[in-house]
Amino acid sequence: MDEQDIYANVEGPSGLYIRWERVQSSENIYPNEDTCCSVETDRTGPALSDLEESNTVKKRSCNATALILGLLCLLLLTGLVILVFLYTKNNSNWELKMLLLQTSYNNLTEKKYQLKTSYNNLTEKQHHLQTSYNKLAEENHQLNTSYINLTQEKAQLKKKLENATTDLRKKLQALHWTYFADKYYYISSTMQTWQDSRNDCLQKGADLVIINSPEEQEFIRKIKKRTWIGLTDAETEGTWKWVNGTLLGSLRYWAESEPNNANGNENCAEISSSNLEKSWNDMSCDFKMHWICEVQLI
Ligand SMILES: [Ca+2]
Ligand SMILES: [Ca+2]
Numbered sequence: 314m315d316e317q318d319i320y321a322n323v324e325g326p327s328g329l330y331i332r333w334e335r336v337q338s339s340e341n342i343y344p345n346e347d348t349c350c351s352v353e354t355d356r357t358g359p360a361l362s363d364l365e366e367s368n369t370v371k372k373r374s375c376n377a378t379a380l381i382l383g384l385l386c387l388l389l390l391t392g393l394v395i396l397v398f399l400y401t402k403n404n405s406n407w408e409l410k411m412l413l414l415q416t417s418y419n420n421l422t423e424k425k426y427q428l429k430t431s432y433n434n435l436t437e438k439q440h441h442l443q444t445s446y447n448k449l450a451e452e453n454h455q456l457n458t459s460y461i462n463l464t465q466e467k468a469q470l471k472k473k474l475e476n477a478t479t480d481l482r483k484k485l486q487a488l489h490w491t492y493f494a495d496k497y498y499y500i501s502s503t504m505q506t507w508q509d510s511r512n513d514c515l516q517k518g519a520d521l522v523i524i525n526s527p528e529e530q531e532f533i534r535k536i537k538k539r540t541w542i543g544l545t546d547a548e549t550e551g552t553w554k555w556v557n558g559t560l561l562g563s564l565r566y567w568a569e570s571e572p573n574n575a576n577g578n579e580n581c582a583e584i585s586s587s588n589l590e591k592s593w594n595d596m597s598c599d600f601k602m603h604w605i606c607e608v609q610l611i
């Protein structure tokens with residue numbers, strides 16, 4: 314039987330070298346029980362030792378192979394665990410991100426709804442404001458038009474009044490009325506009793522003069538005529554009243570020792586032709602003298 318080396322110096326796990334030597338062609342190369350038995354019956358002399366050594370090598374080879382397979386399984390298992398861990402971790406992160414995105418989306422949706430509501434409210438308010446503004450603008454336009462018309466009418470009326478006043482002054486001056494401090498005065502050229510003098514003033518739409526100021530007193534006094542004024546105590550002796558019903562106040566210009574109610578019958582006041590400021594005198598109302606009417610047109 315030819316002998317041949319099937320395998321020589323095969324490297325095993327952990328650097329262990331297994332030496333395969335002569336194996337007879339009748340022997341099975343696979344390690345099984347029949348092979349062992351066949352080898353056992355055929356062994357002779359030094360060949361038995363080689364078989365034992367070969368079996369030992371085979372066992373070691375099987376153990377090494379099992380060890381390698383176990384390590385590979387362990388490695389695969391570890392890889393599988395890592396993959397499952399990574400997958401689970403990634404899956405958890407993805408779910409967390411999805412949850413966060415969903416929350417953010419819900420928040421944004423809520424804010425969008427609130428903004429939409431605010432926008433609608435502002436749009437409504439803007440519409441109301443625009444409507445109010447349009448009404449006010451229309452009212453302002455109408456008021457402005459009315460103001461312009463009233464201003465024009467006022468200017469026209471002012472012009473008419475000025476013209477009427479000018480015409481009246483001319484007519485009054487023609488009738489011997491005198492203008493002084495916004496008042497018109499009529500100085501009679503004839504003489505009458507106090508009551509007839511007043512009646513004449515009333516007939517002219519005026520009344521006997523009332524002295525209201527030192528300037529008016531001075532204006533009347535400088536006429537240099539004895540004239541009736543609108544002052545009397547005929548109603549109650551000693552109680553002097555103006556023709557408009559007001560009592561004589563502190564503004565008074567009685568001459569010295571006047572009023573003296575001479576003969577118990579002096580109840581009407583006159584301005585004498587005295588050069589003195591204090592020029593008033595009480596006289597009998599039946600006495601005839603000039604008179605002064607006073608009127609304020611405007
Ligand atoms: Ca007066
Ligand atoms: Ca008197």
Ligand SMILES: [Ca+2]
Pocket residue numbers: 571572573574575579594595596
């Ligand atoms: Ca007197």
